[in-house]
Amino acid sequence: MPNITNFINGQFIGTSNTENLDIISPHNEKIIAELCISNKEDIDICVNHAKNAFKLWSKIDVKKRIKYLIKLNQIINDNKEELVGRIVLEHGKNKAEALGEVEKGIEQLEYAISMPTIIRGKILEVATNVKCQVENEPIGVIASIVPFNFPFMVPMWTIPIAIATGNCIIVKPSEKVPLTMNKFAEFIKLSGLPDGVFQIINGTANTVTCLCNHVDIKGVTFVGSTKVAKIVHQLCNNQSIPKRVSCMGGAKNYLVAMPDCDIDKTVNNIITSFSGCTGQRCMAASVLVTVGNQDILLQKLIKLVSLLEKGYEKGQIGPVIDKASVQRIRNYINFSEKTGSQILVDGRKWVDNNPGYWIGPTIILHNNTNDPALNNEIFGPVLSILRVNTKEEAIEIENNNPYGNAACIYTTKGKNAEWFQKRFSAGMIGVNIGVPVPQTPFSFGGINASRYSTHDITGEGCINFMINKKKTTTRW
DSSP states (O other): OOEEOEEETTEEEOOSOOOEEEEEOTTTOOEEEEEEOOOHHHHHHHHHHHHHHHHHHTTSOHHHHHHHHHHHHHHHHHTHHHHHHHHHHHHOOOHHHHHHHHHHHHHHHHHHHTHHHHSOOEEEEEETTEEEEEEEEEOSEEEEEOOSSOTTHHHHHHHHHHHHTTOEEEEEOOTTOOHHHHHHHHHHHHHTOOTTSEEEOOOOHHHHHHHHHOTTEEEEEEESOHHHHHHHHHHHHTSSSOOEEEEEOOOOEEEEEOTTSOHHHHHHHHHHHHHGGGGOSTTSEEEEEEESOOHHHHHHHHHHHHTOOBSSSTTOBOOOSOHHHHHHHHHHHHHHHHTTOEEEEOGGGGOOSSSSOOOOOEEEEOSOTTOHHHHSOOOSSEEEEEEESSHHHHHHHHHTSSOOSEEEEEOSOHHHHHHHHHHOOOSEEEESOSSOOOOTTSOOOOOGGGEESSSOSSHHHHHHHHEEEEEEEEEO
């Protein structure tokens, strides 16, 4: 059984802390590794190495920095299957979803490789004999706290850009899925990246607190639940010198289907959105609002969702991350049923005495807008449905939701798309796309209770987070 240790200053190093955490595969509930839990001393050592590495790394020309990323890109492409295998093993995604995650991570790396053309400074003559110059400088040591649901892709939102812009980065993986980043650290070592520029600190909530409070960490990025995003944001802002902080929180994403939508395409897209990755993504569909009579759409949706199977191949649904998730999802379904909602497809049938954390795609037709399943982030393959008569009712329901990650309108009419696009209260909007994740270089980020930051976390937003703009005005 492997022991997953920290990656500090180019070496895999254990901790003086005797506490270990079992890593359990959601497929069969077997222990697949043990994780060392870092203490404050480990974090201090790690940050000190990053601080020392920054002195040299920040002075290296950006073209020289990205040579390491070019090498890293080749290594990852040559070893995709190893990453896919680890994601499937520790997270539970099917193989196609895991491969898609790796490909998305590679896209972020390729974007960072183009950094020499993106972060160029500029100089302008603004008056006679007066020039203004802007230079982009790295901010220092970055801590990136990442969730369990995308063990590779989400860390790659920040790692390549941090490195390319001249920062040193410490990644704190989710304690539920540390194997993927452990393998990534091996690839970093092979790339020849100088020691201390990239490091891994493993641990739990106390580790996060220590990173947020550390005086030598200049920026913190976080992706996870809104509850923890608030805590991290507050910790970083309560310092004597507040840290730069970017926190992405939870979501409750609404899809609206108009009577003119293409039924077949809409149904297939809805299924992909709410059940893909077992619903464990902050861009997954949570609520479908049907405007007008949509009986045919609902019938096709129910039929196709009922045919879905559990497993690891393309089109199959994997397990959720742990036993607590299974119970939480079941509790929401049970409560909805007891309070009068209709369970159109019941994923509880997948829960049995066999090993693994399985719960199937579920569709609930609600008659009460106060139902917790309709308002809380469930983070599982559950789709709530509400029927309304008008588009005005639909937009009012979406706008009353406190989150603001994603929203989607299904329609074949441009005037309907434009009407909703202007009125949705969400940072990322789809037209006939139920998972409207912006493609690079556009950046990822919601609004309202889905984000605690002035910066998005990918693309241009991430670059702006990672740099200081130094402005110089001269007259000769």
